[in-house]
Amino acid sequence: MKICFFGTSSAIPSAGNGYTSFIVKLGASIVLVDTGDNALSRMLELEIDPTQFDAIVLTHEHADHLGSFPALIAALECMNRSKPLRIILPPALTPRVLKLLALFNYYPGQLHFELSFASEWNLTSGASGQDGGARIEQLPGNHSEFTMMTKFVAEEASLLYTSDIRYRPGQYTAPARGCDAMIHEATYSSATLPVETRHSSALEAGMAAHEASVRQLFLCHFQSDAYTSPTEAAEEAARAFGGSITVPRLMRWYTIQAK
Ligand SMILES: [Zn+2]
Ligand SMILES: [Zn+2]
Numbered sequence: 001m002k003i004c005f006f007g008t009s010s011a012i013p014s015a016g017n018g019y020t021s022f023i024v025k026l027g028a029s030i031v032l033v034d035t036g037d038n039a040l041s042r043m044l045e046l047e048i049d050p051t052q053f054d055a056i057v058l059t060h061e062h063a064d065h066l067g068s069f070p071a072l073i074a075a076l077e078c079m080n081r082s083k084p085l086r087i088i089l090p091p092a093l094t095p096r097v098l099k100l101l102a103l104f105n106y107y108p109g110q111l112h113f114e115l116s117f118a119s120e121w122n123l124t125s126g127a128s129g130q131d132g133g134a135r136i137e138q139l140p141g142n143h144s145e146f147t148m149m150t151k152f153v154a155e156e157a158s159l160l161y162t163s164d165i166r167y168r169p170g171q172y173t174a175p176a177r178g179c180d181a182m183i184h185e186a187t188y189s190s191a192t193l194p195v196e197t198r199h200s201s202a203l204e205a206g207m208a209a210h211e212a213s214v215r216q217l218f219l220c221h222f223q224s225d226a227y228t229s230p231t232e233a234a235e236e237a238a239r240a241f242g243g244s245i246t247v248p249r250l251m252r253w254y255t256i257q258a259k
Pocket of ligand 2: 060062143164
């Protein structure tokens with residue numbers, strides 16, 4: 001399994017770094033996670049054909065995660081995509097996504113490609129036959145809006161993306177069981193974490209990774225003024241977690257290391 005980040009910013013982007021969004025290569029399948037900003041342009045930079053990727057995971061309704069979804073669908077329609085596209089999302093989010101599309105006069109069933117909605121995807125039945133045992137599932141998270149953590153499982157490795165989340169002891173143990181890696185938001189540093197927040201600090205991301213017994217932690221969803229240097233978040237997480245910690249560079253592939 002491989003991941004590549006298109007952006008690692010929070011709802012306030014910084015120069016050259018947009019909203020948190022990334023690509024997962026899961027067996028032979030390619031999945032976009034949250035729509036960020038201009039994901040298709042980023043795909044083209046990676047030489048991924050936008051008419052051929054397989055699925056989009058949507059985690060929750062905030063604009064930095066979902067806002068560019070209609071423009072992305074519009075672009076795929078203009079490109080005459082014919083390959084079906086799966087949208088993996090919390091069931092409660094489906095009506096809102098349909099409303100967003102309708103705002104621009106796009107309706108599933110009237111597109112060149114089939115658009116299907118589900119909260120999990122078992123790739124075993126994939127047409128390629130190359131993805132046996134791979135799956136994507138969503139598990140409830142803890143944020144200001146209804147949100148889902150997303151688990152990616154392939155034969156060789158497994159990964160939990162917590163999306164936007166307020167750290168709470170105990171909430172990672174079951175969802176992360178058996179996972180090799182975790183992607184956790186670190187919107188704030190401990191010093192800048194607001195008293196009333198629905199986000200986490202880098203230290204809490206480290207605590208989550210320790211609790212989940214993963215070996216690799218990727219940090220993302222940074223507020224631009226929360227840290228004094230790019231390495232500060234990793235150093236803070238390392239106070240609670242002894243495994244590998246990565247502040248991802250954009251547009252670079254990272255391999256999820258299996259046990
Ligand atoms: Zn966000
Ligand atoms: Zn959010």
